[in-house]
Amino acid sequence: MPTTHDVLFRTLADPTRRALFERLCREGEQTVGALTSQAKVSQPAVSKHLGVLKQAGLVRERHEGRQTHYSAQLGALAPLIDWTKQMAGFWESRFDRLEDLLRRMDQ
Amino acid sequence: MTNTSTETRSVVVEREFPHSPEKMWRALTQPHLIQEWLMKNDFAPHVGHRFNLRGDWGGVLDCEVLAVEPNKTLSYTWNFAHDDPAYNLQSVVTFTLTATRTGTHLRMEQSGFRPGQPQAYGGAQAGWQQFFAKLEQVLARAD
Numbered sequence: 001m002p003t004t005h006d007v008l009f010r011t012l013a014d015p016t017r018r019a020l021f022e023r024l025c026r027e028g029e030q031t032v033g034a035l036t037s038q039a040k041v042s043q044p045a046v047s048k049h050l051g052v053l054k055q056a057g058l059v060r061e062r063h064e065g066r067q068t069h070y071s072a073q074l075g076a077l078a079p080l081i082d083w084t085k086q087m088a089g090f091w092e093s094r095f096d097r098l099e100d101l102l103r104r105m106d107q
Numbered sequence: 108m109t110n111t112s113t114e115t116r117s118v119v120v121e122r123e124f125p126h127s128p129e130k131m132w133r134a135l136t137q138p139h140l141i142q143e144w145l146m147k148n149d150f151a152p153h154v155g156h157r158f159n160l161r162g163d164w165g166g167v168l169d170c171e172v173l174a175v176e177p178n179k180t181l182s183y184t185w186n187f188a189h190d191d192p193a194y195n196l197q198s199v200v201t202f203t204l205t206a207t208r209t210g211t212h213l214r215m216e217q218s219g220f221r222p223g224q225p226q227a228y229g230g231a232q233a234g235w236q237q238f239f240a241k242l243e244q245v246l247a248r249a250d
Contacts, residue, residue: 087118087217088118088119088120091118091120091215091217092120094144094145095120095122095213095215097143097144097145098124098134098144098145098213099122099124100144101134101140101143101144102124102126102130102131102134105126105130105133105134105140
């Protein structure tokens with residue numbers, strides 16, 4: 001079974017797909033039409049790429065009338081970023097120092 | 108269902124200490140003690156008090172006290188302002204003290220990163236990477 005990392009990297013490895021995702025990150029929610037007008041590929045191709053991004057959890061779609069709006073889901077990148085781990089490490093080391101301090105303090 | 112546009116991510120670190128909540132409270136709220144385990148500061152335990160935490164690496168965190176409940180809860184903002192928005196960090200740190208049979212259970216939660224904000228999200232990462240790099244240098248020098 002492919003890992004989350006594999007799926008994310010494979011999805012973003014395609015330059016056209018990555019460009020679409022980056023645009024959604026930079027400019028916020030967009031319709032397929034708006035995305036196609038600035039992409040170098042056809043609307044069906046754009047829709048197909050958006051479908052792959054959606055499967056990977058990187059974009060979300062919202063229907064409004066006959067339009068479908070797409071937005072980037074940055075939370076999906078969390079497994080790659082993992083800042084929470086770094087932050088937890090920072091606090092763990094500060095807790096060590098707190099423990100030392102408490103030991104030295106008067107009651 | 109989670110509303111992803113308002114969802115925030117957080118870090119939780121918990122530990123049990125063989126010391127009373129009263130003693131722990133002093134370590135969390137007296138500036139000269141805070142300095143010993145966290146950073147240099149001009150903290151005061153009053154809601155609305157603005158203060159700075161100054162890291163050895165030269166970085167300054169802007170903070171404001173949000174909640175003070177002696178021996179129980181302490182909460183303050185933990186913001187890092189930077190000209191480059193990619194380095195900005197806006198978060199809230201909350202300490203919760205619970206008395207146990209043998210001492211105090213301390214829970215620290217730092218929250219406020221919104222996945223929907225690419226700059227803040229990426230910035231937190233970049234900011235902390237920088238922070239840890241500097242921290243490492245400082246620790247290396249301290250040997």
